[in-house]
Amino acid sequence: MKSAAKAQQAEDSTDTGAQQIRDAIREAIVERRLSPGTKLSESDVGNLFNVSRTLARAALQALSYEGLVSVEKNRGAFVAYPSPEEARQIFSARRLVEPGILREAAARITPDDITHLRQLLLEEGRLMSERGQTARRAEIKASGDFHLTLAVISGNSIMQRFMEELVARSSLVIALYGQSTASSCGHSEHGDIVSAIEADELDRACQLMLHHIAHIEADLDLRERKSLGLKEAFEL
Amino acid sequence: MKSAAKAQQAEDSTDTGAQQIRDAIREAIVERRLSPGTKLSESDVGNLFNVSRTLARAALQALSYEGLVSVEKNRGAFVAYPSPEEARQIFSARRLVEPGILREAAARITPDDITHLRQLLLEEGRLMSERGQTARRAEIKASGDFHLTLAVISGNSIMQRFMEELVARSSLVIALYGQSTASSCGHSEHGDIVSAIEADELDRACQLMLHHIAHIEADLDLRERKSLGLKEAFEL
DNA sequence: GGCGGCCAGATTGTATACGATGTTTTGCAC
DNA sequence: GTGCAAAACATCGTATACAATCTGGCCGCC
Structure with missing residues (x-):
């Protein structure tokens, strides 16, 4: 039972709540339910998941680090629009x-x-x-x-x-x-x-x-x- | 002291303030001024850089994503101790x-x-x-x-x-x-x-x-x- | 004397508040 | 009607406040 492809679910390292939101949004992006360029305002995301802007922000920041969303200073986060x-x-x-x-x-x-x-x-x-x-x-x-x-x-x-x-x-x-x-x-x-x-x-x-x-x-x-x-x- | 505050450059990609802190800590880690296992509490980091825990936290989160610090839920952040x-x-x-x-x-x-x-x-x-x-x-x-x-x-x-x-x-x-x-x-x-x-x-x-x-x-x-x-x- | 529970301190997790910065709209002059 | 300016609005940036959780010590009980 040493299938190397089994240990996937060990993630925990960062925060708690933000992780879920990040994963949910990432999945939505990967599955193309969210198109490039779509605006992801912190408030909207927070409301959608019933959390505060703090967590929404953390999730968006993480996604930004992965290159899936781009955040523009004082303007908001958007689903990345790769050049x-x-x-x-x-x-x-x-x-x-x-x-x-x-x-x-x-x-x-x-x-x-x-x-x-x-x-x-x-x-x-x-x-x-x-x-x-x-x-x-x-x-x-x-x-x-x-x-x-x-x-x-x-x-x-x-x-x-x-x-x-x-x-x-x-x-x-x-x-x-x-x-x-x-x-x-x-x-x-x-x-x-x-x-x-x-x-x-x-x-x-x-x-x-x-x-x-x-x-x-x-x-x-x-x-x-x-x-x-x-x-x-x-x-x- | 803010000896770490050196680069006044207008970084852009993610946030504003957190970026500087992240870079400063990363540099400290890479240059081995911070040893693996060292605790990086949000309050301490915040005080060091004269910012609130919010920014300290953001910086630590980012570093966590890079694998340089590991944050343990409800316990704090530590300089990563690679196995x-x-x-x-x-x-x-x-x-x-x-x-x-x-x-x-x-x-x-x-x-x-x-x-x-x-x-x-x-x-x-x-x-x-x-x-x-x-x-x-x-x-x-x-x-x-x-x-x-x-x-x-x-x-x-x-x-x-x-x-x-x-x-x-x-x-x-x-x-x-x-x-x-x-x-x-x-x-x-x-x-x-x-x-x-x-x-x-x-x-x-x-x-x-x-x-x-x-x-x-x-x-x-x-x-x-x-x-x-x-x-x-x-x-x- | 050892053991388990309880309380206090510390630290993180999350939410909210307020200020700063763009963006849009409105209103006025031309 | 067009163009510019200023205010209103929306949104982010950061700080602070409060709740949840963990850690460690103290005390009573066996």
């Missing part, structure tokens, strides 16, 4: 670290982990064939989770956190500049990578990963989409 | 990203950059031959600045921030587990790397970088230096 240059840097960083993470993960991977990955792929594929906003959002999340899970398996919590940030910001970039409506990742490519890992063909797996990232990047163009502002994003 | 496992992860991450950064940097490097790097090395060497706490601290900082500067040259601000975190945390690790008293980095190795870059021998530069990191790591004694957690202390 094309930032987008380039994000994917450059991913090309730089993901092969390395992949190698580390491959070195420590267990059968349990592979099972877990395959399960993720299955889920991803299922969501991909469905219709509707909800399925689409879940698919986006699942797609990112694949990359994230590799980082978890690598056993390096620092790289894991870093990948979390990169995946989240990628989602933002894709929301802004992605052309093909559907997924943030070619689904089949994920499967190919797992297969390559299973076959112990590390170099090929890395190549596949690089191609995969390149494919995502190739789907980008400079365009803009409409937001669905904060209130609609959270109420049921 | 051997964390130390391994930090250097593993460095091995993973620094060659990549090096390659990117080499691709974009300008003669000015090389001059800058050489100047850094000179300064580093000068400090190395001096005696005294102040020189030692400056040397530590300069040594880290070399790696950081490479990240700056790479032009990727995300990797730059990441390296900032890794270098800072490395300093903590070295403070805890380093054996050879002196520097955090073999100075000559830095020079060799620059030379290799200048000679366009990229692969060799990467190899040198890896060896360099390995050397730093080899100087560590990843055994406990102080308390080892009470449970581990009595079982085994």
